[in-house]
Amino acid sequence: MPTALASTPAAAPNAKIPQVTGLRKNGKQWHQSRKAFRPTAGQSSYAKRVEKQAQEAEVKKLEDEMKAEKEDERQRRIQAIKDKRAAKEEKERFAKMEEKMHRKRVERLKRREKRNKVLKS
Template identity: 55%
Template sequence: MSTEIIDPATASVPAQGIRKNGKQWKLPKAPFKPGTTGSSSTSSKQSKSYLARQADRVQSSIIKAKEKELKAEKEAVRQQRIQSIKDKRAAKEEKERYEKLAAKMHAKRVERLKRREKRNKLLKER
């Protein structure tokens, strides 16, 4: 004779003895095991064979390599654009420097010519 309380609604559940927590009226539940539940996403991960997982790894590595290549290409284009901007700025600065130098040299030449004219004028006046 067992001391379990049997509910007619749960009569199909096999008896497992008296529960420790004393809640014999509650329905027994299966333990939560995510890998064995029957949901499509987790069970498909669990049931994949080694070859399928290896094929997935190869496929993901190919995709990652392609992404890396595309990123490198994009970065190269970006660096080229940056370099061209830097080159243009350097050329502009060099041009400005030469213009200043030319203006300075022209001023010196003009000054030299004025002195020469003054000398010549003084020589002619004698």
């Protein structure tokens, strides 16, 4: 019968047994039982607080870096769309001009406009 002795709670001293309490006086058994008020329970040493603040600052810095990277990517996409639209409008404008004028003259105007754009910027 050594197996029967090993299975008893006395054989396992490190097993934690929950403390059984009676019914609550006010009858609200569905509420969690209250614990003693310990005003200094959440306090930690200065070194631990400084270490935690440093870690939070590092996380914040990494988050800001990631947000900035995401915003840069977004701005790059927006700029690409704007450039594409501007090129399309330019192409349509020259196509309209080709309907009215000779093709060679339109090409000459394009080159002249490109030179002016380079000089302006």
